[in-house]
Structures are given as C-alpha cells and as structure tokens.
Amino acid sequence: MDARPVTDLSKLCIHSITTKPWSIEEAAKNFSAAGVKGITVWRDALEGRNIRETGEMLREHVLQIVSLCRGGFFPNKTSAKRKTAIDDNKKAIEEAAELGAPLIVLVCGSDPNQPLEDSRKQIKDGIEEIIPFAAAAKIKLGIEPLHPMYADTRSAINTLAQANDMAKEINSKWVGVTVDVYHLWWDPDLEYEIKRCGANKHLFSFHICDWNVPTVDMLLDRGLMGEGCIPVKKIRSWVEATGYIGFYEVEIFSNKFWKEDQSLFLKKIIKAYKENS
Amino acid sequence: MDARPVTDLSKLCIHSITTKPWSIEEAAKNFSAAGVKGITVWRDALEGRNIRETGEMLREHVLQIVSLCRGGFFPNKTSAKRKTAIDDNKKAIEEAAELGAPLIVLVCGSDPNQPLEDSRKQIKDGIEEIIPFAAAAKIKLGIEPLHPMYADTRSAINTLAQANDMAKEINSKWVGVTVDVYHLWWDPDLEYEIKRCGANKHLFSFHICDWNVPTVDMLLDRGLMGEGCIPVKKIRSWVEATGYIGFYEVEIFSNKFWKEDQSLFLKKIIKAYKENS
Numbered sequence: 001m002d003a004r005p006v007t008d009l010s011k012l013c014i015h016s017i018t019t020k021p022w023s024i025e026e027a028a029k030n031f032s033a034a035g036v037k038g039i040t041v042w043r044d045a046l047e048g049r050n051i052r053e054t055g056e057m058l059r060e061h062v063l064q065i066v067s068l069c070r071g072g073f074f075p076n077k078t079s080a081k082r083k084t085a086i087d088d089n090k091k092a093i094e095e096a097a098e099l100g101a102p103l104i105v106l107v108c109g110s111d112p113n114q115p116l117e118d119s120r121k122q123i124k125d126g127i128e129e130i131i132p133f134a135a136a137a138k139i140k141l142g143i144e145p146l147h148p149m150y151a152d153t154r155s156a157i158n159t160l161a162q163a164n165d166m167a168k169e170i171n172s173k174w175v176g177v178t179v180d181v182y183h184l185w186w187d188p189d190l191e192y193e194i195k196r197c198g199a200n201k202h203l204f205s206f207h208i209c210d211w212n213v214p215t216v217d218m219l220l221d222r223g224l225m226g227e228g229c230i231p232v233k234k235i236r237s238w239v240e241a242t243g244y245i246g247f248y249e250v251e252i253f254s255n256k257f258w259k260e261d262q263s264l265f266l267k268k269i270i271k272a273y274k275e276n277s
Numbered sequence: 278m279d280a281r282p283v284t285d286l287s288k289l290c291i292h293s294i295t296t297k298p299w300s301i302e303e304a305a306k307n308f309s310a311a312g313v314k315g316i317t318v319w320r321d322a323l324e325g326r327n328i329r330e331t332g333e334m335l336r337e338h339v340l341q342i343v344s345l346c347r348g349g350f351f352p353n354k355t356s357a358k359r360k361t362a363i364d365d366n367k368k369a370i371e372e373a374a375e376l377g378a379p380l381i382v383l384v385c386g387s388d389p390n391q392p393l394e395d396s397r398k399q400i401k402d403g404i405e406e407i408i409p410f411a412a413a414a415k416i417k418l419g420i421e422p423l424h425p426m427y428a429d430t431r432s433a434i435n436t437l438a439q440a441n442d443m444a445k446e447i448n449s450k451w452v453g454v455t456v457d458v459y460h461l462w463w464d465p466d467l468e469y470e471i472k473r474c475g476a477n478k479h480l481f482s483f484h485i486c487d488w489n490v491p492t493v494d495m496l497l498d499r500g501l502m503g504e505g506c507i508p509v510k511k512i513r514s515w516v517e518a519t520g521y522i523g524f525y526e527v528e529i530f531s532n533k534f535w536k537e538d539q540s541l542f543l544k545k546i547i548k549a550y551k552e553n554s
Binding site for chain 1 (some may be wrong): 287389390392393397424425426428429430435439462463464465488490491492495504506509511
C-alpha cells in the first residue's frame with residue numbers, strides 16, 4: 001500500500017547537487033522562496049567559502065541543514081591512501097560541525113584492485129577509526145548502501161542488509177544508515193531490511209529520485225519521482241512505518257536537468273514531490 | 278583460494294554473440310580450428326538458416342552445443358503480450374531441440390510498468406507453463422539472475438538467491454540456474470548461494486567475462502577475463518566445489534571488441550581464458 005499523499009513541503013529537502021548550476025547562495029534563496037524546508041549540502045558547494053557563515057546563511061533562509069555529503073571512500077590497497085581517507089573524513093566532520101549539519105552521509109568506497117571482502121573490512125575499520133571524532137563533534141554517520149553497479153569503485157556496501165549488518169556490528173549511536181531508493185529499489189528484501197533498520201533505530205536519512213527507463217548514463221541520469229519505475233510512494237510507506245519522521249531528500253544527478261533553467265527544474269521537483277513521492 | 282589453473286581448452290565454450298561480426302559458420306570454423314570445444318548459440322545467429330543442419334554443421338566441427346540463448350522475457354502488464362512470450366518460449370524449445378542444444382538460458386524479463394513482485398510472479402507462472410513442452414523435448418531451462426542494473430526491463434530476478442528460491446519452488450528437474458559472474462560478482466552471499474545451487478543439483482551453466490573499470494556502457498562494455506575487477510578464478514573455484522563439470526562459457530558483449538579483427542579477438546579470449554579464468 002502506498003503512503004498517504006504529501007500535502008505540504010514540510011518534509012521536503014533538496015540536495016545542493018540536485019541544482020548543481022546554482023551556487024549554494026542561489027540555491028538557498030530559491031529553495032526558501034519556493035517553500036522547501038531542508039537542504040543537504042555537498043562539500044563542493046562549500047569551496048572557497050567560510051563554512052560557519054554559510055551555515056548561518058542557510059538558517060537565515062529558514063532551511064534546516066539535514067546532512068553533509070559526503071564522507072567515506074575508506075578502502076584502498078595502500079595504507080597511506082587509507083590514512084589520507086581517514087584524514088579527509090575527519091575534515092568532513094569538522095566541516096559538518098562548522099556548517100551545523102548533524103549528519104554526514106558515507107559513500108563508503110571500493111578499490112577494484114583488491115577483493116570486495118578487503119574493501120568491506122577497510123570500510124568497517126575506517127568508520128570505527130573516525131567514530132571518536134564524530135562523537136566529540138556530535139555528528140552522526142550514515143552508511144549509504146550504493147547500487148551494485150557501483151561496486152567497483154564507489155561502494156562495496158551494496159545492499160541495505162550489508163549496511164544494517166555493519167551498523168549493528170559497529171554498534172555506536174553515531175553510526176546508522178541512509179536509504180536511497182535509487183540504489184535499493186530492486187532488492188527483494190527491501191521492505192524487510194527497512195523494517196530492521198527502523199527497529200535498530202538507525203535509519204538516519206532517506207533519499208528519493210527515480211530510475212529512468214532507459215537509463216543512458218550510469219551516474220548522471222537520475223529521474224524525477226514519477227518519471228521512472230521506482231515505487232517511491234510504496235518505499236516511503238515502508239520508511240514511515242518504522243517511525244521515521246525525518247526529511248525526504250531529493251537527490252538527482254542529471255546531465256539533462258542541469259542543462260535546464262534551474263528555476264523551472266525546481267518547479268518540476270516540487271510538482272513531482274507532491275504527486276509522486 | 279583460487280581454482281587450479283585451466284591447462285587446456287577442454288571446458289572452453291564461447292557464445293556466438295561474443296564474436297558477433299562472424300556468422301555462425303565462420304564462428305564454427307574458427308572456434309574449432311583454435312581448439313575451442315563448446316559453443317552457445319544465440320537465436321539471432323540462426324536467422325535464415327535450417328536449424329537442424331546448423332546443429333549438424335556445429336557437430337561436424339566437433340563443437341559441443343552447450344545452450345541456446347535465450348528464452349524468457351515473460352512479464353508484461355498485458356496478458357496478450359504474456360501469451361506472445363509463452364509462444365516465443367515454446368518456439369525456442371523447438372529450436373533448441375532442432376539444433377541439439379540441451380539447455381535454454383532464460384533472461385526472465387521485467388516490465389517497468391508494474392511492480393517487480395508482479396513481474397516475478399509472471400516469471401514463475403511463465404516457466405511453469407512451458408515446463409511440459411521443455412520436458413517433452415528434453416530441454417532444460419536455466420534461470421539466469423541478471424545484474425540489478427537490468428531490473429527495469431531485462432530481469433526481475435537479480436540475485437542468485439532469488440533464482441535458487443524460484444528453481445526450488447518450481448521443483449522440476451528441467452528447471453535450474455545459470456550463473457554469470459558479470460551479474461553476480463558483487464553479491465556478498467555469492468559463495469553461499471553457489472553452494473546452495475550445487476547442493477540442489479540445479480547449477481546448469483556458468484558464464485564468464487569481466488567488469489571493466491570504468492564501465493562506459495551498461496550493456497555493451499563487458500571485458501575479457503583479467504581486464505576488470507571480477508575474481509573469476511575464485512568464483513570458478515566455488516562453482517567447481519559444487520561438483521560442476523560443465524563448460525566455462527565466455528559471453529562478452531562489447532562494442533570495442535566487435536570493432537576489432539575477430540581472429541585477433543579470439544586469440545585474446547583464449548589467452549585470457551588460460552591466464553585469468
């Protein structure tokens with residue numbers, strides 16, 4: 001059964017990368033004027049800026065900062081590069097604290113030069129190494145399982161079962177899971193694993209978009225909700241059934257939409273959110 | 278632990294589509310001359326030919342006909358189209374019998390206009406409907422789980438667990454599973470499910486290739502064994518541990534290789550088979 005319709009925008013969050021052609025300042029102004037209530041900030045949007053002031057600017061626009069994207073990319077065959085990744089994750093934690101984001105989404109990484117099992121172990125080790133820094137800064141970490149088509153270089157965590165297992169093993173209140181319909185819609189165990197995620201109280205955030213049919217680019221051809229074949233409403237109903245009260249975050253990478261007028265695209269996002277999310 | 282090296286070509290089968298620019302007659306001549314022992318025939322390669330005579334031609338070249346690709350594509354929102362799919366599968370069974378192929382590989386299909394659960398039910402119904410025809414012709418049917426990136430239109434069966442479950446539920450000696458490393462390499466449960474597949478005595482065939490890093494086309498950019506990040510030897514060792522004594526079938530769709538001289542490509546296949554399979 002689908003979830004009840006969304007009647008307002010009170011839970012609508014948009015990722016800064018969704019409207020990539022806009023600066024974070026333009027995004028803040030336009031999101032706010034359109035009634036969007038939350039923003040997830042990608043680190044590239046912060047380049048060359050005072051992060052603390054940017055956080056203040058977003059709050060002045062009455063936008064809740066939902067998360068910072070992204071930490072992770074822990075695995076590497078060479079230990080020096082794993083060390084560099086740890087340092088970068090510590091930096092991300094500092095940035096999240098300065099910005100005022102309570103959560104960092106982890107795209108965990110994968111090194112095609114070593115077995116997936118090694119990458120998975122290095123992900124767990126990496127997360128455990130940064131937990132003290134996350135805890136000190138009061139920043140949560142969301143393990144985001146990525147679609148299996150990204151298992152070569154982007155993430156060796158490819159199902160919600162794996163993310164749930166890892167969060168459970170790590171067993172820290174700072175570590176949970178981010179559910180993205182794009183990565184997980186195909187999984188026959190999805191409803192069960194979303195329930196499990198909620199029961200473990202570690203469902204930290206929820207991303208939405210759609211899977212285009214056909215998909216012409218493995219990375220940059222995500223669709224607006226309703227354009228493709230993902231049952232977004234149904235998956236949202238599973239998420240809500242866990243007691244999740246957080247935002248629904250629109251995260252779309254799209255060469256097609258990035259070429260459009262972003263104000264028109266924002267209107268389309270809001271329409272798709274109301275009708276198909 | 279990797280499997281022992283392959284020391285000869287006695288288990289090497291190549292799919293006709295792997296050397297797509299060649300006619301089936303050219304493929305037969307060249308495979309045979311190179312010492313290849315098996316061929317899996319794609320139905321497009323049979324167009325405009327007498328199928329029985331083509332089977333004889335292949336046997337004259339001392340090529341074992343391993344399977345016919347492909348049946349399946351059962352799901353559709355409209356019952357008339359599901360009926361058409363059943364008819365086409367019956368036709369495939371006739372063709373396999375005429376050719377002398379003991380097995381049809383099923384790319385099960387998926388209709389993006391309906392929930393995956395509906396597609397999965399229609400797949401099971403479709404297979405059960407054609408079993409009597411398969412049994413009468415003594416043709417086995419191999420459910421091939423496809424990579425989750427094909428869940429929209431090509432297959433709603435995306436893990437070996439699903440294929441094993443379905444084969445077990447259907448419970449016919451004519452229905453089993455085809456394992457393809459390209460579709461399944463990312464799965465954390467792969468070793469377990471291959472064991473289960475073997476224990477159920479329904480591991481019917483085994484396809485190999487590699488996952489290119491990066492992959493530039495979702496369908497037509499498969500790599501030669503050793504070029505990418507799939508642990509082909511390790512997966513072969515799991516397959517062999519089940520007691521599997523069938524062929525290792527090289528199935529590569531590649532715009533890049535199809536543009537090359539196919540005789541040189543065949544040499545590369547044999548080298549990759551010996552060194553990285």
